[in-house]
Amino acid sequence: GAVVSQHPSRVICKSGTSVKIECRSLDFQATTMFWYRQFPKQSLMLMATSNEGSKATYEQGVEKDKFLINHASLTLSTLTVTSAHPEDSSFYICSARDSGRGHYGYTFGSGTRLTVV
Amino acid sequence: QKEVEQDPGPLSVPEGAIVSLNCTYSNSAFQYFMWYRQYSRKGPELLMYTYSSGNKEDGRFTAQVDKSSKYISLFIRDSQPSDSATYLCAMTGVTGGGNKLTFGTGTQLKVEL
Numbered sequence: 011g012a013v014v015s016q017h018p019s020r021v022i023c024k025s026g027t028s029v030k031i032e033c034r035s036l037d038f039q040a041t042t043m044f045w046y047r048q049f050p051k052q053s054l055m056l057m058a059t060s061n062e063g064s065k066a067t068y069e070q071g072v073e074k075d076k077f078l079i080n081h082a083s084l085t086l087s088t089l090t091v092t093s094a095h096p097e098d099s100s101f102y103i104c105s106a107r108d109s110g111r112g113h114y115g116y117t118f119g120s121g122t123r124l125t126v127v
Numbered sequence: 128q129k130e131v132e133q134d135p136g137p138l139s140v141p142e143g144a145i146v147s148l149n150c151t152y153s154n155s156a157f158q159y160f161m162w163y164r165q166y167s168r169k170g171p172e173l174l175m176y177t178y179s180s181g182n183k184e185d186g187r188f189t190a191q192v193d194k195s196s197k198y199i200s201l202f203i204r205d206s207q208p209s210d211s212a213t214y215l216c217a218m219t220g221v222t223g224g225g226n227k228l229t230f231g232t233g234t235q236l237k238v239e240l
Contacts, residue, residue: 016170044227051135053215053232054171103170105228113159113178113219116228118170 012038014106016119023094023126031089031122033104039084040106045077048101048121060087094126130154133216133231142240146203150216150231153197157218157229160192162201165213165233174214175201206238 013036023029033043041062046054058074060066060081068074076098078090087106091098102122108115133150140146148162158179163171175190177183177199183190189202199218203210216231 014170051235053133053230056227059227101168105170113226114161114173114176116161116173116217118163118172120170121168123168 012106012108012111012115012117014040014104014117014119016104016122018122019120020123021125023124025095025126026093028090028092029094029124031091031102031104031124033087033089033106033119035085035106035108035117038106038108038110040087041084041109042107043081043087044105044107044116045079045087045089046103046105048103054103057089091124094124096126099124099126128153129232130229131216131218131231134234135232137235137237139237139239140206142206142208142238144206144238146206146210146236146238148201148203148214148216148234148236150199151197152199152218152229154218154220154229155197156220158194159219160190160199161217161228162188162190163215163217163230165215167212171215206236208238208240211237 015034045057057072058066058068060079066079081087104119131152162175164174165171177190180194187204191200213233215233217228219226
């Protein structure tokens, strides 16, 4: 089945530094990937949609200069949290869409727990 | 009003019970409905999916969609402790490729021995 690998699973960084999170589709090509943020006991909040080879589309209220998304290949998308602050601490999850599986082809990574100290 | 409403729970049931999880939605354009299971500190995994109205059964799980009422359900029979997780409903429409999913808030389920 479709597998999405997300790394790192946990990261602790100092305030003011940048952190990069990788999302890879291992056995399918993903023209579209999605980045979510999830707070404790809350649902997934879509941050942005990235399409291979083009700029990401950010949801309202998400700072594109703070959350840099790159989708340079059909199997890799990255999210960089720039100048991280404690309020950026959260659980970040990526999802890749396998268009070969129609409208249900969304596979999620295992998430990245970011803690900014 | 949120596009998708889901009772966050927590819902606690004894082992072997039948569990009913539900979501309501307001957007008539939604036609593809999914249920995801999310264990603590993990990404969601697809459990069931249905198109438009109707029922779908897979083992102990049954998904129902009633588009006239804008109401979807997931039933779990003979619930097991391993079913303890957060269950998220998700849905999308037919507006072309790369559709984004709209999620409910998730219902936290605990199945106790």
